[in-house]
Amino acid sequence: MTRKNITTENFVEAVFANDEQTFVNVRVTEYGDADRQTEIYVPVDTDNVLYQELMEVTTVDAIEAQTDASRAAETAAIEQVIQRLINEGTIEYTRTLGAQESTNIQAEYDDYMFAYDTENLDHVEKLFNMKLHMFELDEVDAASDALKDSLRTAPDPISAISILHSIRA
16 A cells, blocks of 8 residues: 655645644545545654645644634534424424523522522422432332331432432442
């Protein structure tokens, strides 16, 4: 197998293959035919002959720019396919939460778990629903009546989880 050379005549594009920018995927034409292209995986190493050839036809800045453009095009293509599948009804779309919304939900969860308030009706309802879910578990169903009673009367979520843990042990 002969080594491919990277020249100004056959160079098509180069993009970084990983976020660490330690490898470059270089696309070159074969035999001067633009329809026949191949990729060469080149390590970013100034001692590597292929990397030296690559640096003669392009720059690191140009590779970074092409990488950004290539990733943006890939993202747009993926989004386009996803949108088409949503429009066709092939897949359903569920909006993901933004960073602030996720932070707010986590803070609410933490408040419920670690600062349980018997006066807070939302906390009381969440504890009730959590216990209902626990009672649907096979291991709780098979537990002794005493353990079920202790779970039923657990005063807060941490206690309920602790009891469930002892049932599972």
